[in-house]
Amino acid sequence: MQVNRKLCTVKDANIIEKSIDSQPFRTKSLESIVRLGKKMDAATFAIEIILLGFTVVFGVLAVEFKRLVYAAVSLALMSISIALIFFLLSAPFVGVLQLLIYAGAITVLFLATISLTKGEEEE
Numbered sequence: 001m002q003v004n005r006k007l008c009t010v011k012d013a014n015i016i017e018k019s020i021d022s023q024p025f026r027t028k029s030l031e032s033i034v035r036l037g038k039k040m041d042a043a044t045f046a047i048e049i050i051l052l053g054f055t056v057v058f059g060v061l062a063v064e065f066k067r068l069v070y071a072a073v074s075l076a077l078m079s080i081s082i083a084l085i086f087f088l089l090s091a092p093f094v095g096v097l098q099l100l101i102y103a104g105a106i107t108v109l110f111l112a113t114i115s116l117t118k119g120e121e122e123e
Contacts, residue, residue: 051081051084052085054078055078055081055085058074058075058077058081059074061074062075068110069111069114072114075107076107079098079099079107080103082098082102083099083103
């Protein structure tokens with residue numbers, strides 16, 4: 001079986017070919033194994049850096065806001081940006097769980113707790 005050498009380095013391709021030749025059966029998952037190590041293009045890298053920046057900013061805002069509603073919304077936005085990072089990393093299941101549990105359920109729980117708790121207005 002030939003390895004697409006455009007997707008990986010020559011050393012990696014030789015190691016993969018040797019390991020496949022030593023196995024009693026050959027699988028079609030070789031191409032997916034080689035694709036995992038491919039280099040990221042500039043646009044995807046820029047999007048990841050921007051999302052990481054949003055995550056840090058929203059996390060700091062969630063801690064620094066005096067009003068709890070704003071902090072909970074900032075926490076939800078941070079969770080959404082983390083879910084988008086998971087989607088970019090080809091982990092859609094984890095991204096969906098991040099959206100459903102943290103950005104959805106936990107944020108609604110926080111907002112319900114804030115609205116049901118009596119608090120003194122700061123002026």
